[in-house]
Amino acid sequence: MDTPPPSHPASHIPAADGPSDKAGLVEAMKAADSATLLLVLVQLTGERHWLERARPYISGPMNYQEKMPDQLRAEIREALLAHLLAFAGDGREWPPIPEGALLEEMLSTAVGEPIGRDYAAMMHQDLDPDHYAPAEPGPFGQGGDAPIDMDAVIIGAGMSGIAAAIYLQQAGIPFTILEKDAAFGGTWYQNRYPGCGVDTPNHFYSYSFEPNNDWSHFFAKRDELWRYFEDVADRHRLRPHTRFGTEVISATYDETSARWTVVFRERDGATETVTARVVISAVGVLNRPKWPEIEGLESFGGTLLHSGAWDPDFDWRGKRIAMIGTGASGHQIAPTIAPDVAELTIFQRSPHWVVPNPNYFLGVSEGKKWALEHIPFYARWYRFQLFWAFADGLHDALRVDPGWNGDGRSINAANDRHRAFMERFIESELGEGSPLIPKVLPDYPPYGKRILIDNRWYAMLRRDNVALVTDDIVAVRPEGVETADGIVHEVDAIVCATGFQASRMLAPMEIVGRDGVQLRKIWKPDDATAYLGTMMPGFPNFFTLLGPNTSLAHGGNAIFVTECQMRFVMLCIKQMLDGGHEAAEVTDQAHDAYVEDVDRLHDGMVWSYPGVKSWYRNPAGRVFAVLPYRLVDFWKMTGSLDPAAIRFGGGGRPAPDIA
Ligand code: NAP
Numbered sequence: 001m002d003t004p005p006p007s008h009p010a011s012h013i014p015a016a017d018g019p020s021d022k023a024g025l026v027e028a029m030k031a032a033d034s035a036t037l038l039l040v041l042v043q044l045t046g047e048r049h050w051l052e053r054a055r056p057y058i059s060g061p062m063n064y065q066e067k068m069p070d071q072l073r074a075e076i077r078e079a080l081l082a083h084l085l086a087f088a089g090d091g092r093e094w095p096p097i098p099e100g101a102l103l104e105e106m107l108s109t110a111v112g113e114p115i116g117r118d119y120a121a122m123m124h125q126d127l128d129p130d131h132y133a134p135a136e137p138g139p140f141g142q143g144g145d146a147p148i149d150m151d152a153v154i155i156g157a158g159m160s161g162i163a164a165a166i167y168l169q170q171a172g173i174p175f176t177i178l179e180k181d182a183a184f185g186g187t188w189y190q191n192r193y194p195g196c197g198v199d200t201p202n203h204f205y206s207y208s209f210e211p212n213n214d215w216s217h218f219f220a221k222r223d224e225l226w227r228y229f230e231d232v233a234d235r236h237r238l239r240p241h242t243r244f245g246t247e248v249i250s251a252t253y254d255e256t257s258a259r260w261t262v263v264f265r266e267r268d269g270a271t272e273t274v275t276a277r278v279v280i281s282a283v284g285v286l287n288r289p290k291w292p293e294i295e296g297l298e299s300f301g302g303t304l305l306h307s308g309a310w311d312p313d314f315d316w317r318g319k320r321i322a323m324i325g326t327g328a329s330g331h332q333i334a335p336t337i338a339p340d341v342a343e344l345t346i347f348q349r350s351p352h353w354v355v356p357n358p359n360y361f362l363g364v365s366e367g368k369k370w371a372l373e374h375i376p377f378y379a380r381w382y383r384f385q386l387f388w389a390f391a392d393g394l395h396d397a398l399r400v401d402p403g404w405n406g407d408g409r410s411i412n413a414a415n416d417r418h419r420a421f422m423e424r425f426i427e428s429e430l431g432e433g434s435p436l437i438p439k440v441l442p443d444y445p446p447y448g449k450r451i452l453i454d455n456r457w458y459a460m461l462r463r464d465n466v467a468l469v470t471d472d473i474v475a476v477r478p479e480g481v482e483t484a485d486g487i488v489h490e491v492d493a494i495v496c497a498t499g500f501q502a503s504r505m506l507a508p509m510e511i512v513g514r515d516g517v518q519l520r521k522i523w524k525p526d527d528a529t530a531y532l533g534t535m536m537p538g539f540p541n542f543f544t545l546l547g548p549n550t551s552l553a554h555g556g557n558a559i560f561v562t563e564c565q566m567r568f569v570m571l572c573i574k575q576m577l578d579g580g581h582e583a584a585e586v587t588d589q590a591h592d593a594y595v596e597d598v599d600r601l602h603d604g605m606v607w608s609y610p611g612v613k614s615w616y617r618n619p620a621g622r623v624f625a626v627l628p629y630r631l632v633d634f635w636k637m638t639g640s641l642d643p644a645a646i647r648f649g650g651g652g653r654p655a656p657d658i659a
Contacts, residue, residue, distance in 0.1 A: 024370055025084060029077045031367025032378065033063045035110045039381040041080045042106050043095055044087065050076065051109045061111040061389040064358050084375070094376050097127045110381070111388040119392075122635045126208055126387065127380045148582055150573065152278040153178060153262045155248050155509070157238075158186015160545035160562040161282035162229060163207060165238050167566040173573065176274060177238065178264050180247040184233040186284050188226040193310040193329060193497075195336030196222035199453045200557050201359065203372070203379065204386035207232060207559055211379050213372035218359045219453075246272075250510040251279050253540060258582035258650065260541065277582070280569065281509075282545045282562075285625065286500040288507075292324055294476050301478035303493040307333060308500055316341050319492040322481050324473065326352060330497035331452050335460040344466045345489050347473055347481060350613070351439070353422055353446045356454040391556045392630040398447050398554050398606045411445045411606050418446045429458035436461055439470050448612035450553060502625055503528075503618040505548060513539035514585075526618045529595045531586040531645065532638055533627070534565050535572075540583035543569045549598050550634075553607060553616060553626040560631060568638040575641060581648035590645030601628035 029037060038054050041047070054076070057068040068076075087094065098106065104120040115123075150173050154164045157179035168175045183189045198205050202215040202225075210232045216224060233239065245267040252261050260279045265271050289308035291297065297304070305311055307329035320343040323334055331352065338344050364372075372379045401412035410416035423441065430436050440458065442448070461468055471483035480490040501507070503526035511519035517538045523529070530536050533550035534543050545565050552558060572584045602608050602623040607616050616625040627634060 021374070022081070022085060024374065025081055026077075028367045028370040028375065029081065031365045032371035032375065033066070033368075033382065033385075034068055034073045034076060035061075035063070035066045036378055036382045036385060037076050037080055037375075039106055039110050039384075040375060040378055041076055041083065042102075043098060043377060043381075044080070044083045046095070046098070046102070048102070048105065050079075051105055055109050058109060059112040061385040061393075062359070065112060097124060097377070097380075099124060107384060107388075110385055115388065118632045118636065119388075122632050123384050123387070127377075127384060148577065148580055149277065150577055151175065151276050152280055153251075153260065153274055153276040154280045154282055155251075155262075156186060156282035156284060157181070157184045157233070157242050157244070158189070158282060158284055159229060159559055160284065160565075161186070161280075162233050162236075162238065163559070163562045163566055164280045164282050164545060164569070165233075165241065166207075166209070166236050167570055169236060169238075171570060171573070175241060176276070177242040178246045178248050178262065178274075179242055179244050182244050183226075183230065184238070184242070185226040185229040186282075187286060188222055188229055190287060191222060191308060191310070191329075192312050193307045193333050193495075194316070195332035195455065196329075197332065198225060199328070199360075200390055200555075201386045204383055204390060205557050205559060208563055210235075211383070213379055214369060215364055217361075217363050219357075219361075248509050250512065251542070252510075252512040253514055253542070255514055258540065278541045278543070278569075278573065280543045280545060281506060281511075281547070283506060283509075285502050285505065285546060285551060288501040288504075289496075290499050290501045292473075292496055292498045294324075294473055296476040297494075299478050300476050300480075300494055302480075302491060305493065305495050307495065307497040314493070316493065318342050320490065321345070321493050321495060322347060322489060322491040323495040323497055324481070325349075325497035325499065327497060327499055328352075328450060328452055329499070330495075331455050331457050333495060333497055334466075335456045338460045338463055338466055341465065343491075344463075345481070345491065346461075346466065346468050347483075348439070348468060348470050349472075350444075350449075351442045352449055352452050353419075353442050354425070354452045354454045354457060355422060356425055360453050360455070387557075387560075391560075392554070392632060394447070394554050395630050400604050400606065400609060406445065408443070408611065409445060411609060415445055415447070415606070422446060425454070426458060429454075430462065436468060439468055444612045445606050445609060447554070447606050448609060449607075449614040499615055502615050505624075506544070511539065511542065513542065526624070527620065527622060528624050529591070529598075531591045531594045532565070532568060532634075533561075534568060534638075535584075535586040535591070535646070537586050537588045537591050540585040541576075543572075548624055550627050551616070551625045552631075554630075556631050561627070561634065564635050564638040568641075571641045572646060575646075575648055579648055582650050584646055584648050586646055587644070590642065598628055599623075602626075 035058055038050055042050055053072060054068055059065045103124060107115045107120055107123060152168055152173060152175040154161045154175055154177045157177045161177055162184060165175055165177055181189055198219055201218050202220045206212050212228055246264045248262060248264045250263045259275045259277055261273055261275050263271055263273050289306040305314060316337045317340045319341055321341050322345045323330055324347045326348045334346055397414040397418055404412045406416060410419045426437060426440060460466055469483060471485050473481055474484050475482045477488055480488050482488045505528040528548035530544055530547045533547040545562050550561050576584050605628060607614055607623060616623050618624045
């Protein structure tokens with residue numbers, strides 16, 4: 001095994017003599033967020049009075065929700081400067097992240113509302129650079145006297161596959177990554193449509209153990225994201241363990257050896273086989289483009305594109321373009337190409353709710369980058385603020401209040417307030433009385449479909465060369481798109497931003513577990529379920545990252561979910577090694593109880609509300625894709641092993657009494 005590289009996050013924190021550059025500090029603090037500086041100051045001094053003074057002026061986690069008087073801001077900067085220089089001067093150690101009541105008070109002050117004890121505990125782990133220790137040496141590290149051999153195949157080298165590999169690597173467990181594409185990065189490698197980018201802020205949308213203080217924008221675009229994932233993979237020397245251009249066809253469990261046989265196809269079509277004790281599927285959910293089922297689509301005479309399989313050589317300039325679909329991908333494509341096309345006709349089946357974010361297009365100033373890199377712990381506290389802003393804060397607004405009479409427009413009081421805010425935003429963008437308003441106003445409660453950050457969508461709709469068509473599409477003709485009113489909209493190219501085949505999880509791979517059971521038969525094949533989204537009964541030692549019911553619809557960050565899952569996987573592997581068990585398998589009872597709870601919770605969520613449709617639900621209407629829990633709940637659930645839920649034993653049917 002490779003020696004783990006020097007990736008420990010502590011290496012990102014300046015040594016106690018780091019910020020001795022006084023001029024740099026003074027400038028950086030002007031660019032930095034005052035609430036974040038406040039947290040660093042309280043960490044360094046333990047002085048609570050700063051919190052009390054700042055509290056009345058902070059109403060939320062984002063910098064634009066902080067309205068401290070200039071005098072107080074200046075005092076915080078001055079005090080922090082003095083302390084940082086003193087620390088640097090006499091070489092004292094930085095105090096650790098506080099715990100308990102002080103931490104809870106700090107976090108609550110910085111986000112303008114009480115965060116609660118659970119959140120404080122979770123954030124203590126996330127804030128602490130030393131928490132990144134998923135493994136221990138000894139048997140876990142295959143130290144020579146391990147009672148069983150342990151190795152893994154990871155399917156997919158995207159965000160989850162990279163995380164899985166790093167966690168295994170830290171534990172000293174050999175692994176091979178099989179990746180169908182030619183590079184690391186998964187979704188950020190595959191998606192190349194114009195405007196492609198993330199809508200979770202990057203200082204949060206990154207691995208907990210690999211902060212990047214150099215993001216050019218708060219919300220980075222595809223190329224920069226892809227580079228981040230490639231860089232992380234290379235820093236951890238994953239390339240020698242990765243076989244690119246290999247597509248997994250099947251994985252079959254052998255009960256005698258308690259090992260999986262994974263068959264994959266090479267670029268030249270030849271098939272090969274590899275075996276491993278553990279298989280980690282990290283294939284993602286949104287990677288197989290879904291083409292719309294429209295009569296005559298294949299007869300179109302111009303260029304036909306899909307957002308998820310974009311032709312990077314396609315030049316849209318000066319062309320007449322039709323775009324079908326107005327989800328997250330469409331909302332990024334259309335405003336990006338609109339200024340350069342001759343005509344853009346957008347075919348909308350149903351509108352999305354959209355919120356503005358003042359930081360969405362902002363670049364990160366050099367001063368802020370300096371602060372992130374050099375002011376100790378600044379980046380960690382900043383990540384917490386984003387975490388809160390983009391994680392569970394919305395959850396309450398998504399739960400149906402049975403006593404609320406929202407008339408189909410909203411599901412509870414908070415949801416109604418959000419609706420009013422978004423309606424006002426639409427009106428402010430399009431102008432009072434605009435004929436576009438009835439077309440873009442969703443007829444379902446906010447958050448029923450995935451919420452979108454405004455990508456200058458409404459501003460784009462006002463352009464002379466853009467038309468929004470809400471009539472049903474009846475067919476595609478060689479010359480264009482025909483709508484129910486009989487008009488054929490003649491175009492040079494059709495862009496299908498129509499989403500992905502999400503519900504057939506793990507397809508087209510054939511996964512065969514204990515007793516020859518085929519996963520696709522159990523999942524029927526689009527009703528995927530898994531304990532913690534990670535383990536299925538009958539499939540020992542098989543783990544699915546970002547599996548069923550783990551996508552995030554209320555906010556958050558898929559990287560966080562993957563890391564929660566990997567910590568859980570590592571607990572299973574450790575238990576196997578500690579106890580000399582060849583197999584770990586979730587019980588039917590634990591799986592069924594978990595799925596029952598997931599379904600029960602979803603029944604009360606906005607995406608199950610009558611009339612709300614989204615890719616979160618399978619054709620039968622069951623919510624298979626998204627997590628019903630708050631992130632903090634999922635973090636807790638994946639943070640320990642329930643001995644009654646997982647059976648450890650030999651390769652065959654696990655003995656019921658082995659815990
Ligand atoms: P999507 O959200 O599933 O949207 C597909 C769009 O195509 C919808 O507007 C849908 O209309 C429409 N559509 C599908 N079939 C159609 C048909 N036959 N005729 C007319 N319209 C049709 O797909 P997506 O935009 O690719 O996004 C999928 C997910 O990927 C997102 O929810 C998100 O999780 C992720 N994503 C994230 C980002 C980001 O972070 N910024 C960017 C892109 C994607 P209906 O709504 O009426 O079904």
